[in-house]
Structure formats: structure tokens, C-alpha cells
Amino acid sequence: MSSKYVYFFGDGKAEGSKGMKDLLGGKGANLHEMTHLGLNVPAGFTISTEVCTYFYKNESQYPKDLALQVKDSLARVEKSLGKKFGDARNPLLVSVRSGARASMPGMMDTVLNLGLNDETVQGLAEQTGNARFAYDAYRRFIQMYSDVVLGVGSFRFESLLEHSRRIRNVMADSELNLEELQALVKKYKSVVLEETGKPFPMDPTEQLWGSIGAVFGSWMASRAVSYRRIHRLPDDWGTAVNVQSMVFGNMGDDSATGVAFTRDPSTGENRFFGEFLPNAQGEDVVAGIRTPMPINLTSAAGSGLKTLEELFPKNYAELVKTYQFLEKTFRDMQDIEFTIEKGRLFILQTRTGKRTASAAVRTAVEMVEEGLIGEEEAVLRVTPEQVEQLLHPRLDPRANKTVIAKGLPASPGAACGEVVFSSEEAEVLRKNKKPALLVRHETSPEDIGGMDAAEGILTALGGMTSHAAVVARGMGKPCVAGCGAINIDYSKQQFTVGERTVKRGDFLTIDGSTGEVIVGRVPTINSQLDVYFSKFMSWVDKRRTLGVRANADTPNDAKVARGFGAEGVGLCRTEHMFFEDTRINVVREMILANHKNERETALAKLFPMQKEDFIGIFREMKGLPVTIRLLDPPLHEFLPKTKSEAEGVASILKVSVDSLMEKVKSLHEFNPMLGHRGCRLGISYPEIYEMQTRAIMEAACELTRMNGFEIEPEIMVPFVVTVEEFRMLKANIEKVCKDVCEKYQTPVKYKVGTMIEIPRAAIVADKIAEIADFFSFGTNDLTQMTLGLSRDDAGSFLPSYVDKGIFAKDPFVSVDQEGVGELMKLAAERGKKGNSDLKLGICGEQGGDTATIEFCHRLGLNYVSCSPFRVPVARLAAAQAALKS
């Protein structure tokens, strides 16, 4: 470990730079970089992430040198500003912020105005000639510090503040006078004494170390720890601490504070966009307590509010120069925090701006066109999750809808659900598989779980950069924010809009793209994918080496899949066709057959239906490969479960209920997942697979003759465990294929392969591969067997397993790479050893998961197969995997 722990920045000089994110955190590295770049950044210093790591390795002790280094750097800050920390007449005030490599929830909130006490507040008052401002800063500081460092709940202070407002009958804190603020400070301090048993600390150095300790403490806060576990970030990254001199946006009408984006974070349009509040501190904008004003006309969206450009024209011009410079420098859309202190512009922070999915695509494409970035970088700029958001449904424009209010279009997409007024309730509804629409005055980090659980979020307060808006965009959740027309009454569990009342449990629809709030349920349709998207996806497809197919059981599925760019069908489950109304009873006839010839009679009835299905799918796929899995589920899945169902079926099939129930009983299995299914049925009843093979090949032969398609069906045998069973079944399949080709005098090529979905198949993959044309990893079953985990039964403990970190992710969502992945690796290696031409794919549900796709790319699979709607997501994930490797 280096013995330098503290890095100074200020006066155009900085000891760090943007390359030092690991050591200084993202925020710290940016502050140092901005200082380098000559921006007017308030001086400060960064305590490195190594101190955090040291702290946790050494029983919460700091390195010996740290205190001295902090003191030295603080002296440089004092010198830079000509103020002294703790000086009664000319006090230096600082902010303290956490800053890890990546931002994460649960980390300590900012502490502002640190250094104030009963003496320095006088100094600040004298220095600024504004005692009211000084006491306002002091009461804010006490509240923030007490909440964040001392653990005294904010509500204790908020209720005192509200009480004062009510007595004075004013709406805004800014309307309280000096005496009232002084009285509040007194009350705040007694609350601290009452809650903590100790007086509020008056020593600025004690305040500083208290905040530093709180930052490090928050690194292990449970929310941060679970976020890291979910995103697989290591605990030993640590967080840095940024201590920075304060500037004030609340020093009067010549002061302001705001947030700006270099492009529109909602649409991606290349226009400067932002919000500010005059005479306010930064937290006021983000917290959404006051509704902010636009920085320019394009941000105003016809609100009629005054703009920064109008009120602070000189500062606005500076800001424009700054944003242009910053975007060029960082080569990405920036989110800039600024403060104007008595007419002087300070840049407090710049960082990559959060944006909606369509904004991400549009900025990536336009930045390539502007020559700012290359195509490959553009491909890496959009996340697969963002592409998925683009595929989310929106309101059907033809549907009737009753719009009752309009708020800010904070996060696009349409959402509909039952109204709830707390995050807890939203989570309860999700557990019950009901859609929730979360309605709040405003949201806070405590609401993350509820926002995730809800279909959409509606807030009464806050702007486009409020907590609710930023988080919802990140999550891809529709959100309407700052909808002042709604009056929420938490105690009555309802809100009113004019005369109309909406109660908890009522259905409500929001359109996050327009800001509309609509009563009841409105039908939705899929997004129109725009020209930016098409261009972007064309770059994506150039970069990827992994094929993307879709799981499609019907001609319609196949059509949708092709529309989304699928390059074939990776899994066509023949049994899904068996469940159709017109067929299920023929299937039952087959199952109830007592002899082979009875079974063959029923199969003969199924044959033309199966053939018609395959013709339809082959026709839609126009020569693209189609992998068809032969019958897989145990036969009892097709039989009635209860006696009353059985009665209906028995009368249709003209058999006795008793004999039907007898059959149901005889086919019952204790563990059907491990039972008589898959190719075991093919071994027991060869005539079933023969019928299916014949249907596939006749369909292929007929279409080849009629349309001249080049169809190469891939016939897939499920549930193989030994090479012997595959050898037997393959011989039967080949015989039928030969017969059909001869009958049609049409030499259709075909492949015969297996699912790899049982651990043993992975283990003996070399032997199976010797006679197989392809493998497809059936990661659903492979996960069940490898982990001894029934997907149908895991509900009672799997969530707690993920919560406790026993599984990093739900292994049915993202392949368990350490366990299941290891078997896949083994199978891929051995398979290639047995047959170097072997084609490898994956067709489990996890095939559409980003991490799984990257893993499959590393394994060298030929393709992934996923649900049709995830195909574009998979295409991007595949391209990014190729670029990253």
C-alpha cells in the first residue's frame, strides 16, 4: 500500500486525474480532472479508497499517517480560499461525500456546510452580511449531519420545520426569518442531545472525522453490500471520501444552483438541457421539494417559467462553453452540477449522464455521426437492458383514455397497475403477482425496492432530475413526476384530482413518455423502433460472432422472431403443439393405447397436424435453420388431473372413467422431472419419434420441392444420458429420413443432435459428439439437476438463498457459471474433442440473459436461442461480448 492517502485539488492543480478512478473513486477522479481542465472547481481533497480497505482490514482503524495528511490538505484548501476551518471570523466550510468506483445505493448522502458551529455561524453571518443565510445553512447542516452521521431521523427536524412554517403560515423555508431560524437551531440541538445523549459536536475537526467515518461505515451498509453482491462487485474496492470547500447557491438572488445535461436525457436530442433553483442549495433541486425552473427555453417545455438564460445570462453563457468543452473532453453526454455564488459560476461535479434507452441509442448513433466516438464504442454505450426497454409496450394510440392529470414525462413507457401508496405495498403486490402503480409525494432511496416492484411510478413533487425520475429511468420503469395536480392523502389511502378520487387498489395507467395520468386500464402496443435503432443494430450485428436464434413453437412465434432479427429457431418444442384444443384428445388416445398398433392409429391422426405445423414454421423461417426437439415431457402431463376432468375426457374418448383414472395413476411419478420423459419415451415407444421425424421430413421435402427452399431441419433428441440411447434413436431417425427422402425423391439434408441437459450427458459429451451433429444446452433442466433444485418447488427457499448471497443470482435467470457453467465448459471441450465440426447452442431460458450470453461467447458456442422479444437484447449482448473479449 502506498503511503499517500490524501490527494489535493484546487487552484487549477490536482494530485489526481480521471485515470485514477480505482484509487479516488469516480466522483473524486472527476473533480481532479475538472480542476486540471481549468474549470472553476471549489478546492478540496480526496481520501483514497485504500484507506477504506485498510479500515476494514484493521478493525476500523485508520492508517497512522492519515490524520496528518488530512490536516496538510485542509491547510492547502484554507490557503486556496483564504479562509480557516473553525475560524470564528472567517470560517472555511466544506462538504463531505462518498465516492466509489461506481455509484451504488446505500452509500452515505452528502453532508454540506460542515464546519459550522455556534461561533463560526457568526463569522459566516458577518462575512456574508447575511445572518439569515448563515443560520439557514447552520440548521441545514445540523439536520443533515445528525441524520447521516449521528443517525437521528430527519423527520424529527422536518416536523419542527413544518411547525415553524405553519405558525408563520408560509409555504417555503426561505420565508422563515432569522429569529425563527435561530430558534430552530436551538430546538435542533436539543433533539440531538435527547436522541444521542450527547450535545451536537461543536468542534469542526470532530465533525469532519465523524463524516469521514460515516462514509466508510456506509460502505458496509446492508443496501450497498447487497447491491454489490447482486452486481458482483467486490467488497475490497472500497470507497473514497471527497472533502470539498463549500460554495453557496443560496446567498441571495444573485445565487443559484442547478443540474444540466449536455443532451436531452429523455430523447437523446442534441440540445442543452437542465433545471435550476435560484437562491437554493443543490440538494433542493435533486430532492424535488421545490419544483425547479428550466435553464433555457428548450428545457422549458412550454412551462412559462423563467429560465437561467434569462435570469443569469452571463453565467448561462459560461455554462454553455463549459458543457461543450466537457462533452468533447469526456466524449459522452455529461450530467453537470453547478452553483452560482453571488454571480460567480462554480462547477461542482460532472459525470456521465443517465439517460433513457432511446436517448442512449440516439446519442450513441449521433455521436458516431459527429465523429466523437467510433462505432464499436457506440455499441458498448447502450446496455442490453436499455434495448429491452425499447421493446417495452406503449399505450395504444387508438384506445380511449380518460386523462385526469399531466405531470413530467420522467421515464418513458406505459404502465398500469393497482394504486398503492407505499413501497412495502408494492412489494406485497409483486409477491402476489399483481401489478402495482406506486404513487408518492416524492421518492427517496428507501423506496428503491418498491419502485422495482411497481409497474410504474407517479410523484406529486420533483422534477425530471428528481430521485424518482433518475431512478426510474435507470430501471427502465415508466415514471410521471412532479404531477402537482394530484393531492395525496396517505392516511386515507387515496388521492384526489379536482373532484375525482382515486383509492388504493383502483387501476391507474401512466404514460411516462407524455406525462399523462389515466384512470383505469389502457391497452398497450409495442414500441416503434426508430431509424437510430436500426442503424445501431446494424453496427451491433457487424460486431458479434455469436448467432442469435429464437425459441419458437408456432409459425406465429417464428414470424415475430424473424422480425426481431432471429437467425433461426433454436428450439421448437413439439409438445406445445400437442396441447392445442383440437389435438390434446388425440394425444390422449395415443397415451391410453394398450398396444403398439392402437398407438400407431392415434399417431396417424396426429401426423398431418404435426406436418402442417412444421410446414408453417419452415415457411416463416425461409431457409434459416430450425431445431426441432422431439417429444420431451412425461406422458402424464397430457392426462386430466382431477376426477371431474377425467369424466369429461372419458366421455370424449369413449373409455370408462375408471380405466382412465387407472392410467393416470399408473403414470404418476414421484419426481416427474427425473422420470419417464424425453428420449426415454422414444426408447419405450419408438413409433412416437418415428411419427414426428416423418412429419418433419415430409414438411421439409414438400417445401423444398414446391418453393425451392434450402431447408436443413435439425432434429434434436432430448434428455440423453448415454451414447447408447442416442445411437439407437439416431438409427431410427435416419431410417425414417431416408425413407421420406426416397419417397419424395428429394435429398433434404438434415442434422441429428442432442440436448445437453443432464449432467451425465455433459460428462460423456465426447462419446455422444462422435455421432451427433450438434449439441444444444438445455440449461433449465441442467440447472435443476446440477443444483438438485426443482424450479417448480424452489419458490419456498430460492429467494432467501439469493438474499443471503448463497446464489449470486437466480440460477434460472442467469446461468450459474461456477457450477452449471463448468459442466457446459466440460461438455463443449469434450464435444469438440469428439467431433470438431460439432455445432453448439443454448436454448434454456437463460439464453436471453446478458451475463449468460457473454459466458456463451467465451465458451465458443455457435448461437444462443431465446424468446423472440429478447432477440435484439441478445444480439447486443453478443456484440458487446465480442468487443469485450
Place this chain on the structure above:
Amino acid sequence: MSSKYVYFFGDGKAEGSKGMKDLLGGKGANLHEMTHLGLNVPAGFTISTEVCTYFYKNESQYPKDLALQVKDSLARVEKSLGKKFGDARNPLLVSVRSGARASMPGMMDTVLNLGLNDETVQGLAEQTGNARFAYDAYRRFIQMYSDVVLGVGSFRFESLLEHSRRIRNVMADSELNLEELQALVKKYKSVVLEETGKPFPMDPTEQLWGSIGAVFGSWMASRAVSYRRIHRLPDDWGTAVNVQSMVFGNMGDDSATGVAFTRDPSTGENRFFGEFLPNAQGEDVVAGIRTPMPINLTSAAGSGLKTLEELFPKNYAELVKTYQFLEKTFRDMQDIEFTIEKGRLFILQTRTGKRTASAAVRTAVEMVEEGLIGEEEAVLRVTPEQVEQLLHPRLDPRANKTVIAKGLPASPGAACGEVVFSSEEAEVLRKNKKPALLVRHETSPEDIGGMDAAEGILTALGGMTSHAAVVARGMGKPCVAGCGAINIDYSKQQFTVGERTVKRGDFLTIDGSTGEVIVGRVPTINSQLDVYFSKFMSWVDKRRTLGVRANADTPNDAKVARGFGAEGVGLCRTEHMFFEDTRINVVREMILANHKNERETALAKLFPMQKEDFIGIFREMKGLPVTIRLLDPPLHEFLPKTKSEAEGVASILKVSVDSLMEKVKSLHEFNPMLGHRGCRLGISYPEIYEMQTRAIMEAACELTRMNGFEIEPEIMVPFVVTVEEFRMLKANIEKVCKDVCEKYQTPVKYKVGTMIEIPRAAIVADKIAEIADFFSFGTNDLTQMTLGLSRDDAGSFLPSYVDKGIFAKDPFVSVDQEGVGELMKLAAERGKKGNSDLKLGICGEQGGDTATIEFCHRLGLNYVSCSPFRVPVARLAAAQAALKS
């Protein structure tokens, strides 16, 4: 391939030797060796196994040179005997026999007297001056050849023969006169013409090649193929063909034929033992159609029959010299076939004699004492299966029994079952899990399946070396043979003994050690293991490196296990204790608990019971290691299944039936094997494992303090899939252990380890091993998961999978080495990498299987654990594995 295919032996010279078993087969190599040794072996030649391999590789063609080499060798045989093959006046007759490296069922039966036809039969008659003998040989030859080579069922000839006997009103074939035999030959030939459409071949060369072809054909007979599959013998071994000049034991009263053992094959006693028939061919002795006579007084068993020693004193003396010489030479008990032709002794065959289990042990021990073999060879001489036979129960000598008849004590052990008269019926009963006692006139190779299915075999005809007796001894099945007192009526499905009638389905008991046949069921007790066995097992234990433990759930199990030499308990299933009558309702109380404190109240009631169990087991094991598995099965296994059961339970537990049924429903699982079980319960309800751990440790501490035992409990966590879950549970376990040791102020050492029973655990074994003291392979579950095969549901297809050769053996009986074994290897290697001190064991059912034990030895496991009764078997298998490696 060498171009020499045919190897001659005769006149004291032989082209082969006993080292050439692979090329000449076991029988062939022995004939060559015996000739070398100077024994009077009839001349002949062996066609090598390479010809068989060639034949199957080249579409049933022989190598070009073969015909010529056979002709040359035949000429040498003719020269040796001064006879000519096919010569009308001085014909050479030969026998043709199959002979692979190891004998196996389904291979071609011997063809004797080959070379006879309508002309040579005259020559034989003139040459021997015994026309009756010549025609008797001829009719035997036609029947044998037609059956074995032409596929004409023996019964066609047998019925003609029986008809002749009936007309003449004689009992024995030997009482038929020349004219009758001549008439039979005529009839036999018309049967052949009728059945095959061709006349019986008169050309001796055609006869010879027909027989050679039949031998090779029989190599691929389904019974032989499935025998090889079951014993994992390769098909490309091939069989040899032995062609040997005939000598005749049926040339009159100065001729005889017999079989002798160098020691008593039943008890192992060192005495010359055998049976013969005067004026008979060899087949007559083995077929059991005539009851044979003893070769000497010790073989007579008080039968009062004349002996070979009395009737043929010179030949007997020669035979004694021969047997002593052969046993010294081959260093093992020999089974010798001899024929006396007109006063001259020929040795036809010598081979290692089959023997009972106790004879195997006694001969092995005595041969070491005689200096014939070493201890290691003795250990390899007894098979684990034979040791198992020794552990079979015998009749309780104090029990009342009604002996209705007495036969030959053909294969020791007591058996009891429902009387059946066909092998098919025995197999049906086995399928229905009912014991069958197979009663037959005599048995034939077609009966192998039924004999295997039956508990025991009773035959009316045949001696100690009859088919029934030899096969039953090999199988370890009790058998009483040659019980002439019973009169079987197949058509009425009954037999009578004097006035008493026993019908199909009646219970019957036999004692294969005494020959007693007893009506009804007689209680049995375990075998007394004799001094030979103790000595033998002491040698066994010296040789093995693999430990042998037992699976024992109760103090009584533990006691039995120690008695059989177990070196510890490898698996104590705590839940078996939960099922006891007095406890099950307390367990249910625990399951029905709605809160942790209710659950703890129920657990507190279970605690003293569990502790008592552990005290009992530790006490029995007196300091040997005991591995205790914490609760494993899903909780619903302990709840009532039906509503009526629920009603009973509800009233005992004082809960409502509805709430009980609700709980049953909520705990229902679709695939309980893959559900909420094993350590997943320990994660969900930590208090259960804590109670169990406390019970184990308090038991250990108390006994340590009281008795000064060195007890080191091995606490085993089942169903682990990730290192995280094991880490959490281990921390809890260690906390409880520490608490208890402190409470008792007794520092008891303990180990904490895991089952490896889910594929993922094997894959991440290195990580688990880093914090585990031991692994125990749970091969039952590991097989289920690795093969995707539920043991409870596999019945509907697993037998056919074994029949079809998809699985070489039932993977629940013998570990699937290619699949499951590969995972075990991986886990063992990775486990040792993670922790070089890791102890490895196996506790699945397969832990007592010989092949599995050998595999475990090769893997380097520390111990196997099996059921108490298999412990001695496992000890021997472990010793043999060590000696073989």
C-alpha cells in the same frame, strides 16, 4: 493376426500351453497343458479365438487358410489314433466344444460322436463288436447335433425315446435293444427332414464344419451377449473351438465315465470326491438323468452304492495319482472329467472346480497351510459374493419342522418360498416381490433366469454335479437336488410325497446344507462363521488399505456392524430416528410450528431422545468414528398423506384437520427429490440443526467424561451445493459445539463435513474442501441427479435400459463409473486440492458393491460405508482391490 489358426495336441505333444488362454480359450489351453503334463488326453486340436474375431469382422467368413489347417490337424489326429475320419470300417469320431477365455452361459453345448453316419456306424459296430453301443452313440449324436447345430428341439427326440421305453416298459435307455435303437435312428432322421426340410448330413466333414459354425454362432447368442454385457467382458475376446477324438465310457461294463473333484466342493474338506456312471457317456452324469455312483467311500455319504474304487480299482488308483498331480500343478482344487474306455483311463478335462462359499474359504486357508499358495493368493481365491453367501441365514435348529423328504445337499443355505413349477412363474413372483421356490424334475440352461429369481431350487433328478446343483452353488442359492421321493405333475401343478400333496402356491422350505425338504415356513438364523473364515478375514484385513464402515441408524445396527468388523459408522441417518412411533408426533409438532419459538418448544422435546440415540451409538462403537448426517428429507415426508391419517394425527396434536391438511398442501412438492430438503432446511430453520448438533455433542461430552472414550463425532451436512451455505451452517455448528464443550468443560474433538450428492458440489469441491474436514459421496442422490433418474420412478423403464445395454448395470446397484464415477473423481481430485487432509468416503447403497468398492479404492477414498451385513463382503472386495492394483 498370426496366420496360424489351428493348434494340435496329442501323443504327449501340444502346440499350445496353459499360458495361451486368450488364444485357445480356457478349455483349450488346459487340454494342451494336460497333454504336456503327460496325462492320457485323447488327441485333438483347437481352432483359435482369432478365427472367431475374424469371422465377425468379415461377414461370417473364415480365414482362407483355415480349412487346410483343420484338415492337416485332423490328419495328425487320425494318425495318432490309427483311425480315419469318415472311414466306413475304422472311423474316427470326435467331440466339438466351445471354449472362451471364461466360461459363459448360452455358449454351444458339446457335440459328441461326430463323424457317425449310416456307414461309419457299421464300422464302429464291427470295430467294437458292439452294434448296440454303436447305434446308441449314433442316436445320441443325431439328437445332439440336430438340437445344437440344426436347431431341432431336443423334446422331439426325447418323446420318441420315452415312447420306446414305454413300449418296452423299461426305465433306462440302456435297456433298449439294438433293433429298437435302429428304429429310433430312422425316426430321428425323419424328424430332422421334417423340421429342416433337408436330410440329416451324412458327410462327416459337413458335420464338422456345421459344429464349428455353431460354436462361433453361439458366441453371439443373446444369452452369451447379455452375460458379457453384465460382466463387462468384451465381445472381441471370441471363443475357440476344441475338436477332440472320442473315447467311450459306454463300451460295456469295463467302461465308465465320471467327474471328480480334488477336494469336497461343498465343504472344502481335503478329500477326493466324485461321481461316475458305469457304461455311460459323460453327458449322462452331468444331465442328472441317471443318479450317479460315488467314486470312493468318502463320496458315498452312506448311500450304500458301489464305488469306482471297488469296481475299477486300477483305474481309481491311477485317478488318485492324477488328481494329486493336477492339484499340485494347477495349485487349486480341480474338477476333472474322466472316461474309462474298456479299462483304459482317459482324462478329458481338468479345470478349476466350482465350490461353495465355505469350501472356497476352507480350501484357500488350508492350501496356504499346506504351502500350496500364499496368503495373498488365498485372499484373491474367495469372491466377495461367496463371503456374502456365508452370511446368508440358515434354519433355526430349535424350530419345529416337518421334513417330508430328503435329497442331495446340493447348495447350502436355507430357503423358503411359494412353490412354482416353472422358471417363468418364479420370475413373475419376484416381480411381485414374493419369494418363489422352484421345483423341477431337473434344470437346464433355460432355467437360469428362474433359478436366479427363486429363493431356492428343488429337483427330483440329478446329482451333486447336475446342472441345478452346479448353477445354484455358483449363484449362492440353496438347492436340494436328486430328491427322488417327490413325484412332480406339471399338468396338475403339484407334487406328491407319499400321501402328501404340495400344490403350486404352497409354502415350502429347503435346507441346501442337509438336503431336507420341509413343508411350510421355518424360521432362519444367521450363519455361524467358522475358524477358517476368521483366519481368512484376518488375512483380508492385512491386505486392504480402504476402510470399511457401516450405515447404522440405531445402537442395534451399530452393534451388528461392529460384529461384522465395521471400523466405524459412515452414515447415521438422524431422520430414521424421527420416524419412531414415540417421536413422529413431536416431529410433526415441530413442522406445524408457526413461529420459531413454537418450533423450539417442539425441538426441546426431541432433544433428549436424539441425545439418547447418540449415546447408544457412541457406546456401541467404543471410540470408532461415527458420521452423523443432519436432517435430510423434506418435511412433508413426516406428515400424514391421506385425510383419514390426518384426522388421527390432528386429534393427537390437538389441531384442526383443516389446518393440518393446509400445511400438508403447502409443503407439497412436485419434485421432492429436488426440493426443500437437506441443508436447505438447515438454512431455513437453523434451530433444527442446532438441536441435532447439541444432542450429538452433549452425548459425546457425557460419554467422554464418564467412560473416557475418545469420541470424535463427524457431523455431516447433507445436500450442499455452494460453499456459502456450508460456511453458514458450519459456523452455527461450531458455535454449538463450542458452547457444549464449555458447558461440560470437556474438549471433545469433532469434524464437520459434507455429503457430495449433487453434481454442483462435486464441481466446486475444491472450494468446499477448503473449509470441510471430510466428504462423503452420497451416490444414491448423486446418481439420481447425474443421470436425471428418479429411483422411485425408474421402475417403468430402467430394467429395459439394462436389458438393451443402455446401462451396463443398474446404476443404483453399482456406481455408473463413466458418469457418476467421473464426477466422484473430479470431486476427489478437487477436494484434495482444496484440502490435502480431506477424508473421503462413500455412503450410498453402492458402497457395498464389489465393482464400486474397487472403483473407490482406485479413487483413493479413505473408506466405504455399507449395510452391516455387507461389511465382510466389502472388506474382502477392498482387499482384492488393493491386491489387484
